[in-house]
Amino acid sequence: MAFGRFQDFLGALVKRQRGLFFSSGEAASIDELLNKLMGTVGEVSGIVTARQVLDHYKELPTEQKLLFFENLEKNFNADQEEVKIAFKAYEKDPSSANTNSLSKAAEPLRHEVLRRLNQTPDATHDLVGMRTDLLKLLEAHPQLKAVDEDFVRLFTSWFGRGFLVLQTVNWATSAAVLERIIRYEAVHEIKDWEDLRSRIDPPNRRCFAFFHPALIDEPLIFVEVALLKNIPTSIYSILKDEGPEA
Numbered sequence: 001m002a003f004g005r006f007q008d009f010l011g012a013l014v015k016r017q018r019g020l021f022f023s024s025g026e027a028a029s030i031d032e033l034l035n036k037l038m039g040t041v042g043e044v045s046g047i048v049t050a051r052q053v054l055d056h057y058k059e060l061p062t063e064q065k066l067l068f069f070e071n072l073e074k075n076f077n078a079d080q081e082e083v084k085i086a087f088k089a090y091e092k093d094p095s096s097a098n099t100n101s102l103s104k105a106a107e108p109l110r111h112e113v114l115r116r117l118n119q120t121p122d123a124t125h126d127l128v129g130m131r132t133d134l135l136k137l138l139e140a141h142p143q144l145k146a147v148d149e150d151f152v153r154l155f156t157s158w159f160g161r162g163f164l165v166l167q168t169v170n171w172a173t174s175a176a177v178l179e180r181i182i183r184y185e186a187v188h189e190i191k192d193w194e195d196l197r198s199r200i201d202p203p204n205r206r207c208f209a210f211f212h213p214a215l216i217d218e219p220l221i222f223v224e225v226a227l228l229k230n231i232p233t234s235i236y237s238i239l240k241d242e243g244p245e246a
Helices: 002-023 029-040 043-058 062-075 082-093 094-108 109-117 123-138 142-158 175-184 195-200
Strands: 167-168 207-211 220-226
Touching: 029 043, 029 062, 029 109, 043 094, 043 109, 043 123, 062 123, 062 142, 062 175, 082 094, 109 123, 109 142, 175 195, 195 207
Parallel strands: none
Antiparallel strands: 167 207, 207 220
């Protein structure tokens, strides 16, 4: 309960500061905002700046988004001198401490950029959208693969199975979730709302989905289940409107 109130407080604070940012006429570029984000010390100012970066990014045209990713690739790498120093220490003494120091030195600064961006409310959803944009650019700009690998590493840790919550999806579930179930079904198309209802509302039908606490309306993985007396001979017998009785 206390955590929820704190999140509400942060959300209200960020919303207020966002309004001040967009009404102030400031012309800070997204690169300047990134530098500001990495230079912030206070937690609240970092949260507010992270939201400014994400909001600014969403307004960029595709060519400016490309420049944003190129900036991340070129200017937010690991410090090569620190890597060399750490590697020499490791070669001289491959101890656990020196191994950890080398690993820390070799981590691209982009990791910290993404971690700081993720501290603001609703940031995870925005970062997933950011990677979606990046994937569209990779074929024409393969040098950005390193940036994508950073997203993958962090998403892998953020979306570990231990963070996922299994929930039942039924006709009483929020419309936002149900709409996504319709849109995301890639194997057997759900034609419309009535088609969806025929799959999850009858007493012999079930739908289960995994959700992440940071993406409460996003069914990350879901499965539709039909409880039958006999093994069906075709998918049609399951999908037809008057589905078989349990």
